[in-house]
Each structure stands twice: as C-alpha cells, then as structure tokens.
Amino acid sequence: MRLELRHVTKRFGDFVANDAIDLVVEPGQIHALLGENGAGKSTLMNVLYGLYAADGGEIRLDDKPQHFAGPGDAMAAGIGMVHQHFMLVPVFTVAENVVLGQEPTGALGMINVKKARNFVTEISNRFGFDVDPDALVEDLPVGVQQRVEIIKALSRKAQILILDEPTAVLTPQETDELITIMRGLKESGTSIIFITHKLREVQDVADQVTVIRAGQVIGTVPPTTSQTELAEMMVGRAVDLAVHRTEHTAGAVALSVKDLTLLDPEGRAVLDDISFDIAAGEILAVAGIQGNGQTELIETLVGLHKPSAGTITLQPPAGPAQELAGRSVKSILAAHVGYIPEDRGKDGVVQGFSIAENLILDQVGGPPFSSHGGLKMKAIADNAAKLVEEFDVRAGSAHASLSQLSGGNQQKVVVARELSRDLAALIVAQPTRGVDVGSIEFIHSRILEERGKGTALLIVSTELSEVTALADRIAVMFRGRFMGIAPAGTSRNVLGLMMAGVEYEDALAQGARGGTPTSQSEHDGGAEWVS
Amino acid sequence: MSTTTRPAPVAPEADLASLLPRSWKVPIALTVFTLLSAVAFALTTKATAVSRVAIMTGTTGLGTINLTFGTLRWSWALTAVMAAFTGFAWWAAANRIHQVGQLPVGTTVGTIVGVGFVCTFLLWAVADKASPLQFTGLLSGALFLSVPLIFGAMAGSVCEHVGVINVSIEGQLLAGAFLAAVVGAVTKNAWLGLLAAPVAGALIGALLALFAVRYWVDHIIVGVVLNVLVSGLTSYLFSTVLSQNTAVFSVAAKLPTWKIPLLGEIPVLGPVLFQQNVLVYIMYVGVFVLQIMMFHSRWGLRLRSCGEHPRAADTVGIKVNRTRVLNTILGGAIAGLGGAYFTVAAGLAFGKDMSGGRGYIALAAMILGGWRPKAALLAALLFGFADNLQNALGIVGVAVPSQFMLMAPYLVTIFAVAGLVGRVRAPAMEGKAYKG
C-alpha cells in the first residue's frame, strides 16, 4: 500500500508541531523518519494513526483520501503502530493483549481462549518470534514486549507498520534481531515507517530517509547520505561537539564504593557487587542500555534505596571520611552530595511551585532560607534572582510557575539548584535528556566547570556520545553489574560490546581483532552525540 | 554474536536471599490475637462452664440440634490451634516464606487464627447463659445483612476496574432504596419496586460519570458530594411528598422469601443459604456471573483495559470514555439494586439515611477483597457477620457492650489495609481522567 501525507499540519495552542509535512512511503519500503527529540516525528505518526486530529492537510492511501477519527479507523485502513511506550496492558497475557479490541468470542461474549492463542502462535511462528501467548506481559523483557506489539499490529492485517523509536530500550543484539525482523516484514510486503534519531540504524536498514526538524521536512534523501550531512540536516547547523575540557590531574579519592549490592523484594540482585572510586575533580561516566541498574545505582548512592550490602564512603576535602550507606537522603545531601535526578519532571521539580521555590527544594530546612520554622521570603527571592541570572534561565519572573518553562530551562533550574551548593560529590543522571541544543552546551560546560572545582562527579547517561564527550573514565553497566571501567577514548565498538554484557578485557580483545559481528562501527566525532 | 554469551539472569542465591529484609508484621499481629484469646477468654473461664449452641438442621423450626461444649476445654484447644499456626507464621517469616503452594501464608494463617479467635470469643461469651447461641440464625442473618454490602462491592468493582473510583455507592444504595420503596408502595408491587431500584442507582452512576469522566473532576470529590446530594434529596422528598401521603407511602411492599427445593433441605447450610429472600438469590447469580464475565469475557477484557492502560485501549479502537461512562452507569445500577435490600426486600418503608454508611463499608469490602467480586463477597460476609453478632449475642444476653462488637469489622478493615493482608494491586489508572 502506498501512503502519502500532504501538507499535514498539527498545532498545540500556538506551537506548530507539524508544519505542512509531505511524506511518501512506497509499498514494501522501510522509510526512516529522522529527527531530534521534539522535532515532531511522534506527533506526525500519532496524527497518521488517528490519535490526534490534524489541523490541516490530508492522508492518502493508494491515492484515496482517508479520514481517521481514531486509531480504530487507521487500523481498519491497514496502519499499525508500535509506540515508544508500549501500549500493552501489563496485567494481561500476551494473547489477551493481542486480541484486545478484536476478540474472538463464543456464547455470551466469552473469549475463545484457543483462538486467541492461535492469533499469537500463528504470527509468532511465521516470523520466528518465539512468544508464549499465556505469559503475563509484565513478566516479559522489553525486547519480547516489543514483539508482542508487532504481533498485535500484524494480527490486525497492518500493511504499513510504524515503529516509534523502537531501539531506544534495546541492547545491540536485540536491535540486530529487530532489524532482521524488519527485513523479513519488508520481504512479505509490509511497509515500515521507522522513527529514530540514531544515524547508524538509519543507514543499516532504511531504503529512504526523511529528515524532520522543528516540525518541518528538511528533505528526503537516500540512506547513503553521509552521517555528517544527515546530522546537519537534523540539527540545522554544524554541530560543535568538541567540549572544551581542560586537562588536569585528578586529586585524591573522594567517593569510594565497595561491593554495593541491592536486592529487589523477590531477592534478585538489581545491583550486583559494584565497586569503584572517583577522585576529586574526576568524572566517572556510567554508560549502558536503559534499565540495566543505572537508576538504582544513583538512587542508592543518594539514599533513596537502602543497599543490601556494601559501603559508600565519601572523603570530603576537609574533615573525616563519612560512610553514606544506609543514611537518609537528607543527611547524604547535607554531606555535600549534589543530585540531579534522571526523571526531572517526576523527581527533580514541582510543576505547581514557582521557580524560586523550586530553586530551594532541598535546602529549605535551614539557613539562609528559613529560621525557627519560618521561611525567609527575601533570601528566597534574592537566591532566585541570582541563579536565574547566573544560569540563564529564560523566565518572565522568578515567581512564575515552573510549568511555564521549557524542558531545557526546567533542567537549568535543577542544575542551578544543585551547583549553587558547596559540593564534594555530584551525582548526575541524564543531564541533557529532553533538552534543546543550546541548553545542552550550557549544561555540559557547567558540569565541566564543577569538575574543575575539584568535585567528584558520577554521570549516568544512555547517550553514548555524551558519555564519551564528558568522561575521564567510563564504566559500563549490564544487568546490575559493571562490565569494567574503561579509560576515556575507548572506542565505541568496545563500549558497545560491554553494553551487551562482555567484560572489558574480552571486549578489548574482540574490539582489537575487529571481529564484532554487530553493525557498530567507528564514526567521526562530528554528530556522534545525537546517536 | 557468537563470542558473547549473556550471563544467566542473577537468581536469588542463598547468600543473596539472606540480605533481604524480613517482615514480622503478620506474626506479631497473630501473637497478639493468640495471647488475647488465652488471657481474655480461656483464663477467665470457670472449669465448670458450658457453652450451648443451637443449630438448625433442615426445615424451619423442627430439627434443632443443641450442642454443649465444655467452655474451658474447648477454648484452650482452639487457643492451642491458634498458637500452632502463629508459630508457623513466625517460622515462615524467619525463613522468608510467603507462599505455600498457591496459598499466601499471611492471608491464610491470618484467616485461620481469626476464625479461631471468633470461635473462642463466642464460646466465652455464651458460657453458662440460659439460652443457647442460635448459630443458624447468626449465619443466615449475617448473610442477609451483607447483601447491600455485596451489591455495593460489586458496583465498586465494576467501576474501579473501568477506571472510575466509585465513592457514591452510599448514594446509589440510598437512591435505590428510595425509588424501590416509592414504586413498591405506589404500585403495591414489590417486584416493580425491585425493578425501579437499579434505575435510581444508574442515575447516580450517570452523574458520577458525567463529572468524573466528562469534566475530569476528582472522582472521590464527586462521590462524596453525590452522597450528600442523594441524602439531601431523599430526606427532603421523604419529609415532604412521602410524609404528606402516609396512607400510600407507609405501606411497604415486601419481596417473598423462597425456600429452594432440595437445596433448602441440606442440614445446616440449607436454612442459611437457601431459605432466603429473592434478592439474596439475585446476589448469588450476580457474584458468579460478574466474576466470570469480568475476567473471561470480551466485556471484561475491554472494561479492565480501560482501567489498567486506557491509552492502550484507545490505540486498539476501544472508546475509553464511552466504556467508562456506560460501565459506571452499570455499576450504579448494581448498587441501586442492592439498595432494594433496605426497603422492598426487608419489607420496610423508606426512612431518612437508611443506608447508614453501608456504601462506605461496601467500598472497604471491595478493597479488602482485592477488587475481585469473589473475594469481596467474603469480606462483605465478614462485615455482615460482625453486624449480626451483636444481635445474636444480645439475645443471649452477653456482657460485652454492643458498641465494641459493632466496631470490630471496622477495626479489622483498618488492620487489613494497614498491611496484614498481602498487598493487592488496584487497577493502575483508576481515578485518572483519560483526556485522549
């Protein structure tokens, strides 16, 4: 089936998410939709899938105009979508999820369980998916959940399959398996729209690439276009990623973690015997695929989880060493540990509070912002004025509600709050997720400045290029364990192997032989961090 | 990737498991009950005391068996059983055992010790009394008293599974009771009253859906305010329209009590379960059908998908908000039907606020039952039992103030939600508006 979008426009209030987008997907084509976070790719696909009503333009299938009032219409027309956040009911079985909305029923609307299972096994066998129809979805690994999503779409006779950022949560191997699946689907005549911001994947699998930036189509090019060129189309200007870092020798060990272990309630090790040291003025970056224990690591370090075993020792520049394991968040923060959480909206800020209030969230209990249980309004206002200026927070007023700020400016508020304190160690997670390019550069430079002051920094990031740009040393996490700590400058391909669960030494050996069967290859530094 | 083998997932090894925290809540609570049973009941019993219990066997009035228990011996025996299970709970907690086969340790042992405690208490309470404890009456009365709770819990279960928190069960019961009474009195036909009850409940359900689903008002707020509204409305109409025409409205129609052939003859159980009011039989069918439909039918699957992951439901073409509205109305109708209990089932005329907070108790029963109709039934029976216990013991003439017996089920619920019973999961997105 041939899909054509003509001048599709979608606005949210005054914000134009999609501005007269044109797109043609030929039958049996894998068409990559490339763009930065927030460029409007997902919005466009949600319009195509009938979740949003377009404000203008039209959708044509085989040259017939279509009107989708809801996803049901889109599905009936042969469009299937695998969302970035899976649309699966966790407490349902695989079969129940697949048949939901198209249930095979017997008398009195009772579900025909046998037929429901067949829906799954038939497609699962055809494409070699290996999925158990009776498993509860919440018990399945993400890679398998994604296949359930694809089965769901195919069981509805989808001829055009939209994959929204399908590789974000996958390991390199799982990504390879997905790419094989995509090729298989293409051979069976299914068209695929493949949304991504990872250049490498585009070149691996796509037949055609359309680049979107700020809601507009920048161009449609063949996948042979060079990475630098694609990156420039995405970002809009030559990207200067050479972070200006001054070389300096790190000081004495400031943060020392030994044999750190954390168990979940079922007794599985989420953190498994992790040990590392960070020196004053050093950045240890932790890389890895999302969900391999990074979140638990930083949350344990700041006291949000009580470690099941192990020690966390902080050696401040002045004063005696302190044991942090088992202490409360409050006392750990008071020991001059800064924390920039991974999920800003959930953990870092309060949308209903003013900017000024958000700037003192973790410091409100003592001087200078309060005394004898009362808030000192002037000190709070002065602090806000100073930090808004210093950290270039673009806001009308410090008393404005935080919810009026963009993601990048909200992140600056968090960064400002933590960096304005006197720190011995700083724990940072995903410092630039969902942040615009300008703010990224600003935040990176402030982090490096903090390193210059002699603070020990631990930075968790799933963006490999952010890791390589900032780190003095790189640890890679896989299933709750460190696969080793590599020096800065370690090649992507070694890091990639580690992310897939290979110990550092083995990865180094394999990497040196050049014998990695993955498609990861070395690229020039140009636009790397976007991948 | 031939050269890289993934490490096997880290299994709970013996040395890792020893790092897990232990939970002593359950054994401690059980120990308290066991000691209470020993100290308050067994130790205070005279050696010569006897407790008499009367049990009906089959047809009303005839075959009654009078059992006589040696109070001291039996209360120590029961306490010993409680102590044994409490010991088991300590052992299980120490070894981090949460399940034996399919049975969760906390709930199962808790139930056994609880039943033991109630039995010890009953023996102690009726020791050396002139008249025996009417055990059959205690149970059948408990069943009848739990009827509105069970209907309410079913209503709550339907609404919450579709994603709407229904705190207005109280109002729906009251509205059902009111309309059933009015229609029953006007038509002089209890059956028509029974038919009218769900209509009233459905109306309140529709209001709940309007505000909660259409206008995104906090579900608990709407629920509480609707209860006030129904209370005010029915009381107002009672004081005006109904009081102006007492000739018509004070005459109450009553649904018949049926004895089911054969089943009603079963010893002990027959009189309790199968010589009941028609509404009770409707309840049996209702719980059974709802439990099956909720988890095995298309309706149930779609219903629950809207409460668990409305967006997923939307992406497969299910109209989330329409599903929510329709099922909230259905839930209201079920609770409204339960409201008929107060008037046409009991044969009473309407009285102000006659639901007396039972809607809130039904809500508690549903939560206690983990949002499942079947388990909510058991929880509701517990409330009904405690409610009727003070009636039954009052007849025997027991010294314990009735207020404390009435309090018991509420305290049990507090214990239960505070974590004595294993944690159960509410529908993930209940109470959250779906804004598409």
Add this chain to the structure above:
Amino acid sequence: MGELSPEQATTGSRVRRAMRDVATSQATLIILSIVVALVVGALLIAGADAGVRSSIGYVFARPSDFFSALGHAVGGAYSSLFQGAIFNLNPSDNIAFLAPLANTVAYSVPLIFAGLGLGIGFRGGLFNIGGQGQIILGGLLCGYIGFAWHLPVGLHLVVCVLGAFVGGALWGFIPGILRAKTGANEVIVTIMLNAVAGFLLAWFLTLRAFQANLNTPISPSVAATARFPHFFGTAIDLGFVLALAAAVGVWWLMERSTLGFRIRLVGENPEAAKTAGMNASMTYVWVMVIAGGLAGLAATSQLLSGVAQQLNGNIAGTFGFDAITVALLGRSKPLGTVLAGLLFGGLRAGGYIMQSATGTPIDIILVLQSVIVLLIAAPPLVKAIFRLPDPERRRQHLAKVAARTVRKEAVA
C-alpha cells in the same frame, strides 16, 4: 476562521475581551453556580408544594393559579431563607435586624474549623474523609473536660479548647501514621475511623459519668467557666474569633513556614519531596495531626457556645462531610474556606428559619450545597449551561470546524 480586522480588534474585541474575562472569572463561576443551585432548589420546593402540584393539573386553563402557587411556595421559602441568614426585615430593634447575620456567623464556625483542617489535607495530597470522627473525638475530650473538671474562668476555656484540638489530632494521627508506616489508604482508614468514633461516643454515653440523667445518652452541660463569651448580645462569640485566628494561622503555616512548604511539596509531588531529602511519610503524619486537631475544634461550637452545651450522639452532626464541601468550595485556601463557611453557615441558619416558617425541610440545604460544589468543580459545565465562552472548548470547536472543512475540500 476569520481574523479580526484591525479596527474591530481595537474597540470591539477589547470590550468583548473584558466581558469574557468577567464571564470566566472565579467569582462569576461561583455566583452562577449558586444561581443554578437555587433554581434546582426552587424546582424541588415547587414540586413538593401541594398547591403547585394541584394547580399544574389545570395550568393551561388557569395559569395564574399555577404561577401564584409557584411564587407563593418558592418566594416564601427563599425569602425566609434570606431573612434567616442575612437581615430580618421585620426587626424589633437594630440587633434583631442583624441577628440572622450573627446566626450565620455562628453556624459557620464549625464549618470553618473543619474546612481549614480538611483543606490542609487536600493540599498535602491526603483525602481526609475523617472529619466526622475527628470532631467526635474532639467533642468527647472537650466535653468531658468542660463538664467534669472544675477550673477557674478563662483557664477552663483554654483547657477545653486544647482538649478539642488534642482529641481531633489523636484521631487524625492514626490514619497519618498508618499511611506513613504501612501505606494504608487514608480514605478507607478515615471512613472506618468515623464509624469507630461513632460507636466509641455511643459507648461513652452509656457510662454514668457521661450522663446527666440515668440511662439518657446526654451529658451534663459544660460548666459556665468554660463557655465562649458572646459579643453584643448576639450569637457571635469568641469561637468565631478563634476560627478567624485559625484561618490566619493556617495561612502562615502553608505560605510562610517550612512545614507548610513541605506539606505543599509532598502534596504536589511526593517523589520530588523524597528526592529533596524530605521525609514524606512524617509529613503525612503532621498533616493529619493538624487537620484532625482543627476538625476537633469544630466540636467547640456545640459544646462551648450554642444552646445545649451538652455532649450527645449527634455532636458531629454532618459537619465532617459538610466541611469537605466547604474546603472544596474554598479551594483549600484559608480565605476561601472562611467565605465558603459563611455561605454554607448562612444556608444553614436560613434553612432552620425556612423550615419553621414555611415547612420546607432543612434537607434541601444539602441539595443546594452539593449542587454548588459539583458545579464549581466543573467550570465547563457552568459555561455550557450559560453558554459562556470557554477558551478550551472554543479551540476544540475551531479545530473541529477546520477538520470538517478540510474533509469537505478533500471530498470535492
């Protein structure tokens, strides 16, 4: 969608925008909600009136009968409601002229106390349905101290008021600590505790020490040493001043204290509170203790002022639930709660006069209250009823029209 031309935009749209601002403002919303509630109430009054019902049978033959009956029923009821709540239009003297207003103030006191408490809970992210139980416990302690202890004037009153606070705080502490330590849902626990408190009160009233006359579940009267002094011979007494002081205190607590900052933070985003090193659990305990204590103070208005000054089974009335509507109407802010308390206090004061003067049962007040609160919670509904502009709906409507136009073009 036709853009406005420049000249239209200057004058026409400014007026229109001003009108829209008025139409969409909070005050307008509240007034319109009250209007709708009064209309609903009028329908009920008319429906229950025998004269109206008999005349509607021949409304087309003689409409005047119907309308005069209607006016008589509704007008009579509402005019006595007004006169009972605000001004007595046939006064014997100036004090009598204002006496209804004083009654309104008096009736508002328990609503304000309990509403302030519940409001703190809402802002702290807790749904405290337990006002009823907290008032009962406050009343038990306050009443017992009031009639059983013998203390000097002034001190006795202070101890009584403290007793009311402590009783309510105790009953708030239980759900707070259970929520903090076990995660137990406060809605269920407070509902259960309401019932437990009711039975507890009933049991205490069976004790000889709590009975004025043997076997009557009514306590002796609170000693004269513990009663609120009245002002100007009206129904207004020290209780109202205390309620206003409590409102100011709550304002300071929520806006100017670190505890209030914590409460608001936990209410808005408990995860962020934990990340910022705050003990969210202990905050829940504080919220419930303060909320319970304030609700407990509501009991003073029946025990330390009013007519009977005795503890009985109905000490909490329906204040616990009424206070929920008060807090909601007042948006959980102190000033709003005071105003909402006065409004509902007025309805109650007027309602009693209306009941005795026209026989319209006081229960209709509950209907008015709940309609008002429901409508205020759903502004789009009020706007739909009065066909006022609603920016959100307007945008959706425009989008719909645009989509339809596109569709038409596509078909053509």
